Structure formats: C-alpha cells, structure tokens
Amino acid sequence: MSPTSAPGKAPAGGTAGRRAARPGVHRHPLTRFLVRRVATALLLAVGITLVTFVLTNLVPGDPATANLGQRALGDPALVAQWRAEHGLDEPLPKQYLLHLSGVLQGDLGTSQQSHRPVAEDLAEFVPATIELAGAAIVVSLILGVAFGVIAALRRDRLADQVLRVTSLIGISVPTFWLALVAFYIFFFRLQIAPGSGRLDPGMTPPPKVTGLHTVDAVLAGQWDVFASAAGHLALPALVLALYTIGLLTRFTRSAVLEVLGQDYVRAARAKGLPGRTILFRYVLRSALVPIITVAGLAFGSLLSGTVLVEAIFAWPGIGQYAYKSATALDLPAVMGVGLVVGAVYLVINLIVDVLYGVIDPRVRLS
C-alpha cells in the first residue's frame, strides 16, 4: 500500500466501520452505538493528523528561510543539513507517515522557534488554556441556561425581549475587540482588574499538581496565590464566555419552549403540579439533553476564542502559542496545536455524543 493511499482511505474506512458494526445485531444497541461512535472518532483523529499535515505542507514560503539566519541561509550545506534534521528532504507521504508514527509515540516534532519538543511546549501551555476555557464554560453554562429558562418562561414579555437582544449582542461582539475594551476599562481606567498574565508579578506559582493555578493554590492551601490567580482569571474568562452565554441562552430558550409545548407538560399542569416541580422534573430534564450537545459544540468556540483573547491578556496558553507559531511558519508547532486542540474537541464531542446516546434511546437506535 502506498503511503498516500492509507490516509486517502480514511473516509471510506468510515463506511467500512459502520458496515462491520451492522452484522452485530445480537449485540446490545447501546454497545453497538458506542462502538460506532468510538470508531468514527478514531477515524476522525487520523483525519485530523492528515488535515494538519497537508495544510502545513501547503506553505509557499520555505520554512528554512523563516527559521535560519541570513548567514546560515547563504551556506547551502547548512540549509541542507537543517532540512535533513527536520525531515523536510523526504517525500511528502513519507513525511506524513513519519509524523503519524511519531504522534502515536507522543512525539510531535521539534518547534523551529523554541527548539524544544512541541509536546513539551504544549504540555507547558495547555493547562493555562484549560483553566481559562474551563472557567468560561462553567460560567456560560450557569448563566446561559438560567437566562434561557427565564426567557422561555417569560416568553414575549419584557425579560424575554431584553434577553433576546442581549444574547444577540453577545454573539455579535468581536471577541478580540471586547478583550481589548474590557482590559482598557477594567485595568487601565478603573484599575479593578489585575494586569495581564496568570499571577501578580513576582508571585511564585503554586506547586504543580494539575497545572491550573487556582486549583493548585487551593490544594497547597496558598490562599493569597489563589486570590491572585482567580483575579487574573476572572476578566479573560468572562470576555471569553460572553459569546457562549449568548449562544446557550438562545438555544436553551428554544429547547425549553419546545418542551413546554409537549402534551406531558400540559398534563402535568392539568394535574395541578406546582410550577417548580414541572420546571425541574419535567421541562429541564428533557430540555437539558439537547443542551448538552450544544455545550460540547460551544466548547469548540471557546477554544477558538482563546486564540483571540489570550493574545490580549498575555495569557500563556496554547492560543497565544498557536498564533506565534502560525505567523512564524513553525510547521511542527502549528501541527501540534491543530492536533491537540482537534483531539481535545473530538474527545469532548465523543463524550457528549455518548452521554446523549445513553440518556436518549432514540439517538442510539437511529
């Protein structure tokens, strides 16, 4: 098999995977559903490596030019040596296979900028992004679902109208601009927010356990460090969350409205059940199922947002790393970021899919 045909078959493999699952009619539908989902996710993972690889090899500029000094470029032998060191003199399909086997062993290549293994760079930057995106998704879920429920229950009244316009504004604001404006107002003018970065200058990070400064500080009992970390986290997380709050508000509203119109809710009401019981036991329970799916997708927009927000707040996460690598045409680093972010997103959506299938039998039977 030629190296190119292996990745090329990935999409067709999806069909094969599904067909292979079909004869197992005796298996439990849930098992079949899980097998199918995991197989799809694995194929997508291979697809992701292929996409990042193909894209980073479209680069018209020579990465040697971008990464070697003027004097080194004048020496063809040095250039050739540099290219050989980075595997750039091999044919493309072989480069891809080398890359793939490396990825499987946890080797993402060496960054041409930092001269360190990309995996090491990412391991250093990933926790900051997880902390930021995690805080933002928690805030978004709480506020988005609450606002959505309020809007649905107060349909067409003032609260609904106000929330409709606010949530539309939320999804319309350019995140990078909002980050800048928020930083200017809260840091520069009002001096409420601490400056950029994850901790106050001069403060030593807490002993590393999870890599999340807030969590590690609590674990170590360093409350001053926790206060500083939480303070630095608040503004970027809120800025990042605004878009997803708007998104979840809008989605929750329509999901709740749909359930409110169902016969069983009407029946519960006719039975004289108190409004709160109907809301929590009947409405939210089924409305939350589709909301889980959207929350998974919303996490994707948060990961996207980090690239724009981290640049402004000098937040040392993968967003900032991604930007720096892309502009420097640092191929392995760009591939690494694409891979890691793609993989994280894939895993989250797999979990969401599985949850959805476990909760709602209609999904796994379809």
Added chain:
Amino acid sequence: MSRLSRRRRRLPEAWRRPLAVVGGVIALTWLIVAVAAPLLAPYDPLAQELPRLAPPGPDHWFGTDQLGRDIFSRVLYGARVSIPLTLLLVVLSVLIGGLLGACAGYFGRWVDETVMRFADLVFAFPTVILAMVVAAALGASLTNAVLAVLVVAWPSYARVTRGLVMGMREREFVLSGRLLGFSAWRSLRLDVLPNVTGPILVLATLDIGTALLLLSGLSFLGLGAKPPSPEWGAMVSSGVEVFDSWWVATFPGLAILTVVLAFNFLGDTLRDALDPRTARAIKVRAL
C-alpha cells in the same frame, strides 16, 4: 399556493418589529457607506499627514491613529473592504456547501458518505483554529483569509441542505415528479431546491455576521489584510500597540459589532418570519 400567500401575509408583519427595523436601517446604512465612502470620508484613509494620536474632536470625529491618519475616514473606507468580501464569502459558501449538501442528500450512498466525511473533518476542528491554520498555510493575505473562512464555512450549509433535501426526497410531489420521468437533476432543481431555500436563506443571513467576525479575527491576528489597508480587524490590532489611545481600536471594533449585529437582527427576524420549525437546526450549526 396557500403557503406562498401565507408567507406574503406574514412577512410585512415580521418586518415591522423593532429588531428588524433597527437591523435593516443599520445594514442599509453600512451598505450606503460602502458604496459612497469616497464621498463621505473627510480625509484620505491612507494619507499620513495629520497630527498623530489626536483624540476624537470636531476636526476628527474618531481621532487619528499613530501614523496620523483620520480614523473616521478609515472606518468608512473599511466598509468597502469588509462588507463586499463578507457577502462574497457567504454567497460562495452557500453555493458550494448547498450544492454539495443537496447532492449528498439527494443521491445518498457514496456521494453522501464522501461529502459528509469531509464536512465532519472540518467540524472536527474549532473554527478559528482551522481557519488560522489554513490562513497560515496559504500565507498571510486577505484573499487567503477569505479562502480560509470559506474552508470552514461551507460544511454547515452542506449539512443543513442535506438534511432538508433528504426529508424532501421522499415527499409525494417529488416522487410523483420522478414517476413522471423527471431526471434527477430536474427534480432536484424544480421540486426540491425551491422548498429548502427558506432555511438556507436564514442560515446565510445569520452567517454574514459569523463570517465577518472570522475574517476580521484573522486580520486581527495578522493573517488577513495587511497594512495600510483600512480593514477593521487589522485596525483594532494596530490599536493594541497604542493601548492608552482608546479611540484607535474602539471605533473599528464598533463598526464590526454594528454590522454583525444588524445582520443577526435581520437573520433572527427572517427565521421567525419564514419557518419557526427550522429554528433548532440553524442554532446548532450557528456555532
């Protein structure tokens, strides 16, 4: 017939809502600005001959930037860069994604598998990450940024169109057309596509905002428009350097916000007016 007349009755009512009126007025204003920028702008958007970093005042409504250019004039000219490109982007996404999705939904089997697996691959990435990787791979320029956004934008149209076409394919009037001897293409064109345009139109209107955000975001990251182009995202980016002169970044950002907001207002109204049932499909993809 009844469906058409119902729509006609409903549309004007929906368009009289405040949200629609505000959205329509803002969008129209920006379109006029884009056309008439040379007549409206008091200064040359590229000339670096004014006092540097002058705050907003009677001479310069939006102030001047660090190179001594009038920001008001640059914001007006920016409409000529961003708005046509965004509209072009959305039209191309609708055409490419819609056609591929329609084929996938109508023909099914391997066509469906191939198209949707490619779409899945794009959906496997968060949008900005993929757009950024594509833009970086193609090289930093406005054209390449447009291409990058196109790469991430088409699959949502493919997915929505596919779903709609699949639902439509089995309907009696489509089947009877086929039984009368319509070719697949004719049936798709005459019976199926006219019945799926409503939801796609809504999606496209809401997508104008998303596309502009993405395009200006790429420029902000230095992967789109290059200086001295008065592109709004790039202007916000240049405001980062002169952080304490708030006006440099604020006004171009407000320009992006108002355009996106206007089209989101319009899209929201359009959705209510055309088909409330599709609301969910559209929201899911609007991510």
